Each structure stands twice: as C-alpha cells, then as structure tokens.
Amino acid sequence: MKQLAMFASQFGAKITLNPELVVEKAQRYYFLNATLKKLARGDFYSAGLYLGKVKNGVFFPSFNLLDMLVDLAANKVVLDRKTAWLFICGRDVFRTGILRVCGSKRKGAATLVLNEFGECLGFGRITGSLDEAEGRVVVRNILDVGDFLRRER
Amino acid sequence: MSSREFFVNRYAQLGWNFRVAEARQAIRINQTNAKSKNLPERLRSIGVQLEKAPFLESGYWVGKSKVSAGATAEYLLGLYSIQEAAAQIPATLFTALRGKTVLDACAAPGGKTVELSDLMGNTGSVVALDVNKMRLAALSNQLERCHVSNAVVYNLDARQASRLSLKFDRILLDVPCSGNFASDKLWFNRRTLKDAERNAQLQREILSEALKCLAPNGEIVYSTCSLEPEEDELNMDWAVKNLNLQIEKVNCHGEKGLTEVFGQKLDASVERCKRIWPENTQGFFVCKLTKRTVQP
Known part of the structure; x- marks a missing residue:
C-alpha cells in the first residue's frame, strides 16, 4: 500500500483503497472486489485489478492504476491525435502536441498523459518548462499503452 | 488417400461439400469500456473498415484497413x-x-474470459483456469488491457477444477480441440483422426469434472473449433447418455447438430447443438447443457 500511495503522490494524487481488498503476492499488488476476496485462494496467478509490481525496489504501475489516478491526479497533459499516436509508439512529447495541461508544470514532476478523449495513454516526466519550450521535448515517455504490444514480442 | 481427401470425404458424408474458406478477422466491442464512445465511428475515422456481423450483438468484421486493428x-x-x-x-x-x-x-x-466479464459488467466473479503457465501471461495481459476486475486466474488443469471447492452458476468449456482448416492453412497436413479421438477423450474428462463443480440450476456451454464429430456431436451424445445432462435449445448462428454420424444414430436432442461450417467464420460447434431434472 505504501508503494501505491507514494507512486500516486508523484502526480499530486492521494489514492484511497480499502487495504483489506489490496492483496500482495510475489511483490505484485492486486485490488479485489469483496466477492473475489472471499473466493480467491492464495495460489492464484492473478486476481482482480492488477495494480503494479515492485522490482529491485522500484514500483512499476499497471495501466489499471494509472486509470484510477485520472480522476484523482492533479498532473495531466492532454495530447492532440498525432502526438498521442507517437506517444503510444514510445516517443517523447513535444510542447506543440499538447492541447491542455493540468496541475504541475514543474520540471521533474510526473504527469499522466491523456488523449483528446481523456483516456489515459500512460505517464511521463516533465523535462522542460511547459510554458516556453516550443519545439522541444517537454514530457519524457516513461510508460505507454503500446507496452501491451511490446510485451508480446 | 491423402489426409486432405480423407477429411474432405468425411465432411461429405456429414452433408457438407468442402470449399476453401478463411475466417475473416473480427473484433468484439467491450461494451463495459466503450459505453457511449461510439467506437465503430471512431475506428472508421482512423481508417479501420468495419462490417457488422449480423448474428452478433457486439461483433464486427474488419475489412481492408489503413491500420492494423490490433495496434x-x-x-x-x-x-x-x-x-x-x-x-x-x-x-x-x-x-x-x-x-x-x-x-x-x-x-x-483470455478472449472469452474478457467477454464473460464484459457481459457480467465486471460484477460477480470469473474463475479462469489454464493448464499451461506460459499462456497465463497472455491471459493476464488481456485482463489488464481490458480492465477486467472480477476475474481470478489459476494455473490449473480443467480436469482438476473440483480442487477449488467451488460451485459455479455458469461454466464455459471452450475445450482444447483439433481446430479446423479455416483457421490453420496447414491443418490437413498436421491432423489425423487419432488427434480428434485423443482430444475427444480429454474433452469428456473435462466435461465430467466440470459437472462436479456445477451449482444447482447451473449452465454449461461447451464449444470447440473442431469440425470432427468425435469432438462435437458424439461427445454430446455421450454426455446426454452418461452424465445425466440435457441439451438446451439455443438461439444463435449455425446449423442444427448432426443426429446421425457415419451411420450411428444419436440422441434426438443433439440437434439442439449448433454446428458452423466454415464460410465467413472458422468452423465451430457450440451447445448449452444443464443437469437433467427428470430421468428419461
């Protein structure tokens, strides 16, 4: 739970999940509904909503967790269609591709990356001033939904 | 006689004249996630050509498209x-x-696990089993991609499902099968009748185990993508006669199940099954079973 809270706080978000419904197994976190909690045995492979894993002391979020943060997070950038496509191909974001910014514009802050429909494509870290950095990378891609395709390779 | 001639001859005996067919790529809209997003229009706007599959609520065929539907x-x-x-x-x-x-x-x-969860609106619970641990990674990726929150996955052989000590209201048995030529170009080179017979035995074992886990008033849906009657109608005839199961009428795409297979007469209720010969889809077989309440 601490790992989840720390991760969420990077975005200026406070996540409140019932700790009784969060299950850790092999350093992977799952959020179960009450029915699943009663029914799931300890030897499951996965259960409920996968939230993320800790590897070598680093927390790697799932897209389920990022989705949960969309309504909570202060830090968000909304991309235009072309930039959104480039982002899910693993590219960083240039200032010109950003339609809207919410929350922190501070260099080094984590930000969720959304498409024009408000759907979460992943997250990144702000690398330059969002106010004045025309033509430069301003959000470094850390994780994007294209990861689902890369995992299959 | 080549393997191809052997099987084509069998299909002719079952009343179907072989013709080359290839299953068209299809998508299923995840209604829980895509609610009020007008997804078909959105996909068309990015160059994915869709054609509604007339027998499916949420299914579309993918036509020639500028982009891959899987990316x-x-x-x-x-x-x-x-x-x-x-x-x-x-x-x-x-x-x-x-x-x-x-x-x-x-x-x-995990395609059907996601579909079940979607139809359940992420309520209740889906217990998903697979014997092959390597394939569970793909299953878990599907569940994460589609934001499934009501599923629990175990690395367990379906023939040991009763070890979970649970009773299920609904059981989907999309059993391992021999497949069919419409989804595998080399199918005729790969398969023999022995494969179908071996799979049929495995399918009976899975069906018997599933019955132990079925709650009162529960339903089993049995399906294969095999055209071989050993894995389809003959297994259902066996289930009716040996497992005290009855075949329910279903209203879906497909022809009636065969009630006479290579001269062998089957229980009349087997015609309630649905057999789909390949055309726009792959070959398929599906039926719904419940526990018989009155002995025949």
Missing part, C-alpha cells in the same frame, strides 16, 4: 478485442450472467 490506441485501451466471430458466440448463450460465479475452464489466451 490502434482503442485496442490498447481495451475498448475492443480481436476475437473471431464464431468464437464470440459461446459466452452469449448463458442466461443472466450478472453477479454470477462463472468458471472459464480452459481460459488462455
């Missing part, structure tokens, strides 16, 4: 799944899925 943002966001059209049928045959405890006994790679 759009909408796919990666879990708004739809790539799922062969006939394979979308089994999960839709259950009644009243919401809030139920459901078993998907041979679940990987």
